[in-house]
Amino acid sequence: MSDGHSTYVPKTRVGRWFDARLPLPRLVHDSFIVYPVPRNLNYAYTFGGILTMMLVSQIVTGVVLAMHYAADTTQAFNSVEKIMRDVNSGWLLRYLHSNGASFFFIAVYTHISRGLYYGSYKAPRELLWVLGCTNLLLMMATAFMGYVLPWGQMSFWGATVIINFFTAIPLVGDWIHQLLLGGFAVDNPTLNRFFALHYLMPFMLVGVVALHIWALHVVGQNNPTGIDVKSETDVVDFTPHATVKDAFGAVIFLIVFTYFVFYMPNYLGHPDNYAPADPLKTPAHIVPEWYFLPFYAILRAITFNVGPIDSKLGGVLAMFGAIAVLFFVPWLDTSKVRSAVYRPWYKRLFWLFVANAIFLGWLGSKPAEGWFVPAMQISTLYYFAFFLVVMPLLGLIEKPRRLPGSITEAVLEKNKLDSDHDRETWDSPRP
Template sequence: MSFPWAENYAPKHPLTRWIDEKLPVPRLVYNAVGAGYPVPRNLNYMWNFGVLAGAALGIQILTGIILAMHYAANGLVAFESVEHIMRDVNSGWLIRYAHMNGASFFFIVVYLHIFRGLYYGSYKAPREMVWLLGVVIFLLMMATAFMGYVLPWGQMSFWGAQVITGFFSAIPVVGEPVRQWLLGGFAPDNAALNRFFSLHYLLPFVIAGVIILHIWALHIPGSNNPTGVDVKGPQDTVPFHPYYTAKDGFGLGVFLVCFSLLLFFAPNALGHPDNYIAANPLSTPAHIVPEWYFWPFYAILRAFTVNWFWVPAKLWGVIAMFGAIALLFFLPWIDKSPIRSAKYRPAYRIAFWVLMLDVLVLGWIGRSPAEEPYVRIGQFAAAYYFAHFLIIVPLIARFEKTLPLPNSITEAVLAKHGEVAPVGTPA
């Protein structure tokens, strides 16, 4: 998807012209993120989160490389090496806090990115591959974050690894061997630290590679837009640069301001105080919780308390937790409505906001103790989560009475400002 003149693009500066002849990187940049890439003219700030996620990944990779120079993946000294980074390495406290809070901001923008895709129907044809690669990125993020949370070797790190990997043992036959393979033994120790450290260092680069595929897949059909209407012609688009580079720049500035406020004024707000206590296998914390971005899935994991059909509750919880993510892979085929944007789907819009409330409730339950009334509330919230995707969305797609779509993006933009598209404008 490019402007007619983009194919004949030639750099003006002699150096960039020489580079383009030998290796067409300037042409690639021009067509990928420059004036040669047309985007719908009505994109709002909800389309900033892709760029913000890329910026968050950059922060994680840069700070992670520096931290790896000083970290020791050994159970005897791992906790002390983190304290050494915080106290003795020049600006080590800043780098460590930036890495720790950067993970939270990475998940914040990715969750908002996913919710925007759900609201505007960005998972629908012809962008199914874009959505599927996005879910793969989300899974890789979760694996990377879990292993990174173990590395400080505090109380919550150790017991989080013990509890979460322990759920693999619920899988018949292969579960316990898989758990031992992950840990390198029967319990978290030096082998687990070495494996988790190696994979935690490697996976961000894998994520970066999948992001390239994600962007590549996006450039084939082009970006979705708030109306969900396909681009009808050049009048519906503007060049990515300078229009959306400026918009993304503003969004990046807001992101960095918020990140800096948390980093300098409340760096431990999203962490757990027990993780500043060295890991002790003989002392179990009163309440074991994962990081906040895992809370909804942890609530689903704990929602099963009784055995069903001779299947242990523990195994049902594991199936439900992975199923909650697996549903996202099938969403393009679950929702068969021809209308993409929730702006023109009143029933779906209500269901979307109820789902958002349900996810927040699951997050609250995930951080709460495994006792009543939290267990019962979590069961209802988990049941609704699956009902939304498996029952409510298919029924809405079949019976919903949608609002009339605009004939083109240009018509929708002009109508928003009380104007009428010129006669003869393609629709």
């Protein structure tokens, strides 16, 4: 177990020569083998490794797909079909990449939810959280650019709707609008820009992910109790304790992922996107991919003017604000207790927030009419209230449960409760 000094000892002459010049094996040993992690980590903490795995998968499949893709409005749709039919294993690469985007977001939303539940954003992990939010922003931009590339009906009209919203932003809106369009309407220059950005952004994401992992290794891993490590008994070596758990979590995740790839490859897509883009035929209901639907609902929830801010600008500000507010979470939460395990009211309101986010996603798939509009507005109100009202006020008035003295004490208490429960179950009379 590492105590701050490297315990790596090269065993061969070549290893010693290499270590003296480029200590890469030492870095791997210290960061992923003897690195100390809290002994009470659960499977919610495996999603960091799953996200790294999915990022590698998306980059590898994306690079190969780019070799066969034609970024031209007259050829883009047919080039995707050619990949599916004529390129060796092209169908598999395409389905791995398209479904991989959805599962990437499933993993990142779970990862963020775990951070909110266990207070992983609290000091000294504020910068770690901010870097994670930056990763989310880059992911969303990359996914939006990629959604346009197949040049189907929903790709074209989704790009048209979202790009036009930038015109509502004062001063820089028209400039961003023209930069993305490259002309007077969504056309070939737009597709070329989106393809270039979609190819570039994953490598930017790799850089921020590296900083995120570096920051994690500097401040250390949080844990379900939210208690700092106080002694060597509170931690275990990363390998094999965490690696085995991460590997098992990754295998289960991959089983579900590959089930969708092989048996339901088009389930998470939109049927309109399997028709070529037609600027003269507007789809009945324009919607983005499912992972953008909560933010799309927030965008459409603002149907009223607020002073000089009209509804269009208000919707854009609300949509971007829903992401921006995440960056300030470390300073919005005033509670001195990290984990929701010991915060009874925060736990209830957190799960209400999760249910509300899922409900927003469902509302985003519906037309902005009838009772859906007030439902979007109420759900949007609670989304922002959770961060701007619940977090600041609840930390001042909530009475948390008693915290264990250490991580080890929490583990022993849990083991004792589990043992007592098993004994009661065993001793109970049987019919």
